[in-house]
Amino acid sequence: MSGIRNVFGKLFGFINGIRKVIVNLVFFIVLFVFVGFLMSGEETIEVPTDGILVLNLNGYIVEEETYVDPVDEFFNQALGSGPSIPEVLLSDVIDSIEQAASDERISGIYLNLSSFMGAGMNKLELIGNALSEFRDS
Secondary structure (H helix, E strand, O other): HHHHHHHHHHHHHHHHHHHHHHHHHHHHHHHHHHHHHHHHHHOOOOOOOOOEEEEEOOOEEEEEOOOOOOHHHHHHHHOOOOOOOOOOEEEEEHHHHHHHHHOOOOOEEEEEOOOOEEEHHHHHHHHHHHHHHOOOO
């Protein structure tokens, strides 16, 4: 009896050792992938001298984005419904123009309005004022 117990004990010890090695390998692979994602970061964009800022205004310009229920959005995507109406924050547009005004490498702004859907007059006036300040800088 003790001989069988000894054989099975060694067999289970061997299997347990293999299990530990596999679990550790999986852990380290996941760890390296995670660290790789963290270290990859975002690509840096080099701005050439006398570059032009391209503003793609796709959708409506709004002061605050419309709340979208995550469950509804999930089911819309799962069922193949069309995407929600795109929105661009007014503050993002104005901040981009103001940063371009203070950046000596940017000499102009190109407004891509091919997918622009509209904005209120007050929002357009604020953008116009920011563009005037850019032109004066």
